[in-house]
Amino acid sequence: MSTETETGTETRTGSRTRTGAGTGDDLRTPPPRSATDPRPDPILALLARVTPFLLWQSARRKRREPRPVDRSLRLVVTEVRQEAEDVVSLRFTAADGSPLPGWHPGSHLDLDLPSGRRRQYSLCGDPADRTTYRIAVRRLAHGDGGSREIHETLTPGTELRAHGPRNAFAYAPGGACLFIAGGIGITPILPMVRAAAAAGADWRLVYTGRSRATLPFLDEIDAIGAMAGASGRVTVRTDDTDGIPTPEQLLSGAGRGTSVYFCGPPPLITAVRDAFPTTGAGGLHFERFAAAPVVDGTPFELQLGPDGPVLPVPADRSALSVLAEQRPETGYSCRQGFCGTCRLPVLAGEVAHAGSPTARRTDTNMLICVSRAASEGGRITLDV
């Protein structure tokens, strides 16, 4: 495939994975010195001469197989506690009693539930406690079942596999902070508030929810608020007495340069983000969510090359997840159609393009993480 060399900078097409294959002849003719001097560039010509040596050396270098690393944790539930209406907290220790990996405020744990579901929960305990992890879970009656499973089946003594902790909502100490938590969104915020209070930082917390009965950890927050120098730093506002908060009300404590940390229901995140630029506050920290599951997709077929195998793509999966299962070398990253890593050239079939047109570069390419066939049961042939 030669599109990479033929096209200009603006119209780069083609798949990345193919660049540079089988180009022995080109190697001996490096590009010219400059636009006006057509002689081959001497330094590049020299580099072209030494690379065969580098390759030869590379081939005879001793390699070792990478050592498999298993970072998963075996945890055991030690306590399940009702914290508020529909909210329980769970404490875990390592099944073998060893110390747990350290973490920083904002971190979460990936839990493998007994049903096989994997769910992420923010750690809301004390980072200094290396023997216990604590999470809190609100039961969502109309959720996908993960929270119900936790509420209904996990009891002290249950063993689980977990992964992490990892941090997608890092707390960067320094300067004034406004923490805003909506309901169960208090879980990542609570350790941040504790850290800010312990460091003697200038902080405020706005904690909002339907009613006091639905808000977990009010006692712990009162205890932090009662510490020396913390009076008036905590505002609890509930919809039943104060009405539904506007983003402006939530952000009203943000002065110039204040760092705002927000965790709450997604519609409120969007509203706070939209209102944020008018506040003059310094930075807005919120948790970025991973790719959403496929909803209202239709099944179609994916053919790998003109004579290649045909893979069925079910309604609830992406072309990427099906292809990656067959070919682990399939590249991807954002899974939301903007980074362009999974872009692949299409040979045949009509594609309902989704995601960023810039990321797919041309309409002969397809972002397999979000795009599907234009019609139900349609077949797309990829150049792979």
Place this chain on the structure above:
Amino acid sequence: MTATEPDNLVLTPRDVQWDWTGLPMHYIDGDPFTTHFANVLNILLPEGEDWFITVFQQAVPMIKDDRLREDVIGFIGQEATHSASHQTVLTHFRKVGFDTSPYTDQLRWFFSKMLGDRELTGKKAQGWIIDRIAIIAAIEHVTAYLGDWILNAEAIDRTDHNPEILDLYRWHGAEEVEHRAVAYDLFTHLDGRYRNRVRAHVVAFPVLVYWWVRGLRYLMAADPERIAGRDKPRFRDWFRASRKGVLPSPKSLVRLYFGYLRPGYHPSQYGSTTQAVAYLAASPAARAAHR
């Protein structure tokens, strides 16, 4: 690492958007040398980071550590958005009559042919992937340094500058600091020998400097608004700009070169994750990114 420095970050690309309408030709300090020194990033990175991605994608199936695989996948997306973002500057340049394709064509030859996949199979192909990861790890040492440098270059804020392109460099720099250990950790996982790490660095660093100088010379000569007598890079321009604090100093680059040779080197010893996280929360482009 201090107790308060966050770690184990989940690396995710950010869906940033840019608009360069009205960008002045000499957007930092009104100075062609400083501006084009920075512009080298715009012409070097779209090609270079595409190459990173190609190599890293091939390394993903070789990884036997779930956390590292997640990091590498996040790294790939961040590099892809960096590449696309710098490409938007080139598209703008072309629109205003500043053609950078002679340089980028050469660079494309370099990355896709010379450092491309070649026709290798089996162990040889794997070895060539690992050697190129060693090169990327060495280059990431430089990008992490530059990222940390631009986040702290307060002198630029005091000059006449275009805030949006400064945000491009700082957003990019902050993500480089955020993912600074990924390439190194990947190299360590797949090979990790000091000899191989240093060998790649010893070659890659001077070649990077060569491409930088070449790019700078090209840009200064091809600049449609070039000023007669100031269309060639001169060392004294660099010294002047670095004393002013608007460019990293030559001396710091020498220190950078030798820093990577230390046997106990790890990227986490340089730069501040806290500062990168704080900048990404404040960056207008990153904050506006809805994904």
